[in-house]
Amino acid sequence: MTMDATLAGHLQELRRGTVVVASLTVLRTPGYGYSLLESLSQAGFEVEANTLYPLLRRLETQGLLTSSWNTDEARPRKFYTTTEQGDALASALRDEWARLDRAINDLDDHAAMGGNS
Amino acid sequence: MTTLIDRYVFTVLRRVPERQRPDIERELRASIADAVDSRVDGGEPEAAAIEATLVELGDPDKLADGYADRPQYLIGPDMFPVWRRLMTLFFTTVLPIVAVVAVVVKVLDGATFGTVIGAAISAAITTAAHLAFWTTGIFALLERTGVNRGGLPMRHTWALADLPRYEAGFQTLGQFAANLVWPVLLIVALVLQQFTFFDVPVLDPAGWSFWWPYLIAVLLLECAYAVWLFRRGAWSHTVTAVNAVLAVLSAAPMIWLLSTEQFFNPAFLGSLGWGTDPLNWLTWTVIASVALTAIFDVADTAIRAERTRRGLPHPSPGHHTVGVH
The missing domain is CATH 1.20.900 (Dbl Homology Domain; Chain A)
Known part of the structure; x- marks a missing residue:
């Protein structure tokens, strides 16, 4: 395996799960599949449509999202909204993300200081 | 006439549980149309926009697996070592026994050397196919009924x-x-x-x-x-x-x-x-x-x-x- 492929594999491992936090956070204001895809890619999340669309349905079955069809416009769209439960879960996940970030930085600082002394 | 989009959507729906189909179809078509529109707004001709959108969505079978939320393997990592051990055991014990029995029966029958070898090989192939098929089938069944880590569902x-x-x-x-x-x-x-x-x-x-x-x-x-x-x-x-x-x-x-x-x-x-x-x-x-x-x-x-x-x-x-x- 080349270095690039190794890196790509580890990056994928690291990013797995971040799409869930991001989607639940964005969908606090109702949105449909393609709009969410756009928002996420603008925010810097590399997510593919074929992962996102099935994921939305999975989150809905888990009760983290609700959906309703909006037929007011010419093109009917399925709008998803984060539920109270989904919001609580996203908040817990964000806390964990922040905690991990601090922990990783601490480790890095320790290593740097250990190297200097 | 079926369009490219129709063909793509039908291919996805084919492998999705029936009661989910109408809703998935409606949503998928809207998502595709949104993506095509966005590309057309960006100045692409419509036909090229459709092709690019579908290519980006990727293999429809994979998308269907995502919607159906099913495992994309027959025997998972928990069951695989046990499956391999059992297959090895069968192939190293049952197969030789079957081959020897086939040879003995044909020799007692007074068959020629060629017939004896042929009988042994054909008996071994038939038996190998059945051993592999039924063993794998049972393991796939165990996998799908949730018998994995820690045995059957624990109380x-x-x-x-x-x-x-x-x-x-x-x-x-x-x-x-x-x-x-x-x-x-x-x-x-x-x-x-x-x-x-x-x-x-x-x-x-x-x-x-x-x-x-x-x-x-x-x-x-x-x-x-x-x-x-x-x-x-x-x-x-x-x-x-x-x-x-x-x-x-x-x-x-x-x-x-x-x-x-x-x-x-x-x-x-x-x-x-x-x-x-x-x-x-x-x-x-x-x-x-x-x-x-x-x-x-x-x-x-x-x-x-x-x-x-x-x-x-x-x-x-x-x-x-x-x-x-």
Whole structure:
């Protein structure tokens, strides 16, 4: 395996799960599949449509999202909204993300200081 | 005329559970249309926009797997080592036995060297295909019914007390799978001997009116017994009794059929051209092995149950008693 492929594999491992936090956070204001895809890619999340669309349905079955069809416009769209439960879960996940970030930085600082002394 | 988008959407829906189809179709079409519109707004011609959108969505079968939320493997990493061990065991023990039996039968038949080799190879290939197919099938079934990590669904959460004592010598997942696979293979063999192995059925076709279906039913009970035993998680006198009843239910009719010459197909025995003496010899060998297997099985289970009751250690494969000095 080349270095690039190794890196790509580890990056994928690291990013797995971040799409869930991001989607639940964005969908606090109702949105449909393609709009969410756009928002996420603008925010810097590399997510593919074929992962996102099935994921939305999975989150809905888990009760983290609700959906309703909006037929007011010419093109009917399925709008998803984060539920109270989904919001609580996203908040817990964000806390964990922040905690991990601090922990990783601490480790890095320790290593740097250990190297200097 | 079906458009490219229609073809893509239909291909996805084909592999999605039926009751989800209308909703997924509606949503997927809207998502595709949104993506196409956005590309057209960016200045792409419509046909190119459609192609690019669908290519970006990727393999429709993969998308369908995502929607259906199903595992994309037949046997997962938990079951794979057990499956591989069992397959290796079958291929290194059963296959050579089948090949040797095929050779012996043909040699006794007075066949030429070429026919003997041909018979051995074709018997080995047929048997290998069946061993692989049925074993893999059962493992795929176990995988999909949720029998993986930690065996069958547990009644309680794992605790230290659940650690094997290495005294009780209870079943591993591999032994359980073997207990399940053997009866299935015997049922397959029982059905196939009617059509495939030789020109005429090996067993008396008259048996299909009652005794062969009866044996299949008993073998299915053996499968149920294997599941029950594994879930139960311990040997006991109840297990001894159930096992003994099953052993008698299968062995007794077979011995009776053999001794009254209703077991083998007379046409098959005639085709072997062994005369009457070898027939007696064959009958008594089979009777002896059926009886000995049954007695060994009953005794083995009874001894395990009794040792468990008394709290005595079991000799178990791969386990060496650590000496205390």
